[in-house]
Amino acid sequence: xxxxxxxxxxxxxxxxxxICLRMFDTWCKARNVTALTYLMHCWPMIDSTPAALRCLxxxxxxxxxxxxxxxxxxxxxxxxxxxxxxxDLIERPAPVVNLMAVGESPEKDS
Numbered sequence: 001x002x003x004x005x006x007x008x009x010x011x012x013x014x015x016x017x018x019i020c021l022r023m024f025d026t027w028c029k030a031r032n033v034t035a036l037t038y039l040m041h042c043w044p045m046i047d048s049t050p051a052a053l054r055c056l057x058x059x060x061x062x063x064x065x066x067x068x069x070x071x072x073x074x075x076x077x078x079x080x081x082x083x084x085x086x087x088d089l090i091e092r093p094a095p096v097v098n099l100m101a102v103g104e105s106p107e108k109d110s
Contacts, residue, residue, distance in 0.1 A: 023079075
């Protein structure tokens with residue numbers, strides 16, 4: 001699901017959150033405590049900074065690496081898809097925007 005008014009980055013973060021939500025629901029129903037423990041260590045994310053995304057990506061990689069037996073094929077594919085999206089977002093961090101009051105001119109370096 002893509003939300004039209006969000007930036008590409010925001011859409012990708014939303015996709016990552018949706019993947020996490022699907023995994024959360026699936027793992028709760030299956031009572032997969034190991035996978036839930038890994039997921040809840042880093043999600044829900046408070047923000048979408050590169051550090052938060054990196055933490056989610058690294059934690060889910062550890063789950064994939066050390067507990068493959070806890071994942072079905074769909075879960076494994078979802079984690080791979082999410083890892084690719086996180087890698088793209090970390091390589092292209094959000095642009096910095098300086099906010100100004102109405103009528104204020106941008107500061108110029110001397």
